[in-house]
Amino acid sequence: MPVRKIPKNYRNVTGVAAHRKAEGAASFESTLERDFIALLEFDPAVERFEVQPITLDWSDDQGRARSYTPDAIATFKLHGQPRRTVLYEVKYRSDLHANWPDLRQKFKASIRYARQQGWRFKIVTEVEIRTPYLDNATFLLPFMRRGPSEEAHMALLTDRLAEMMHRTTPADLLAACYQDEWHRAALIPTLWYLVGTRQIGTDLDEKLTMASPIWSLPV
Known part of the structure; x- marks a missing residue:
């Protein structure tokens, strides 16, 4: 204490x-x-x-x-x-x-x-x-505390990322999962959870956006 x-x-x-x-x-x-x-x-x-x-x-x-x-x-x-x-x-x-x-x-x-x-x-x-890394940490921590929306969402996102040669952007990954914008939106909390828990890689020293490069990480 x-x-x-x-x-x-x-x-x-x-x-x-x-x-x-x-x-x-x-x-x-x-x-x-x-x-x-x-x-x-x-x-x-x-x-x-x-x-x-x-x-x-x-x-x-x-x-x-x-x-x-x-x-x-x-x-x-x-x-x-x-x-x-x-x-x-x-x-x-x-x-x-x-x-x-x-x-x-x-x-x-x-x-x-x-x-x-x-x-x-x-x-x-x-x-x-006070760097972009802090901004990313502040953004991602609530998703990390909340956890993934569904376990199935984690498998869907990581499998699609592997099919996309292990490198893409958040926007393109969501689009590869669903055409419907509402289903894409449902995946967003799990996507940021995976990024925050370092199950999906990105450059956290750069401002995180839907156009940021993301990639698969070794299991």
Whole structure:
């Protein structure tokens, strides 16, 4: 569970994000933190994450006792590779520039602590978070949570994609399944579910549209 309860804040947007991988409440106190939580939830390599998991006690340059709570911790597992854990701080670049003398000391304490645990410490900003990949994650996550409309739709879409030399576009794949627009529309939630769960491939670093290239992935 988060070590610090996030209060309501009238300067920033606060709330609790929908999640499946989070341990405890996935609370956020800015839209940037909310967007980062979405990326953790969407990333298939993330096994689990936790928001504000620990508070570090440290001393500043004047020897004064200080404390600091990083924003999140995530455990990653890639096939064939050992698990790795990353401790995160989420900050706007303007905040980094304005408050760097104080933040630098906090981050040095976090780096030391992370190394002692065998973890990494990483700062992420809007430059890394707010990308087309985030837009795609935000779009696809509701379909992933809802699941496919019907199991038969999954087989129909993947079989048609294989018949189309394993590469096409969402619009053309739907057209190859049905001529009737209502039946095509019924397939759309399952199509995006398959893309979001990486059962159908696409370039998630480019804006996802009905004309985006999609392709079959190895089973």
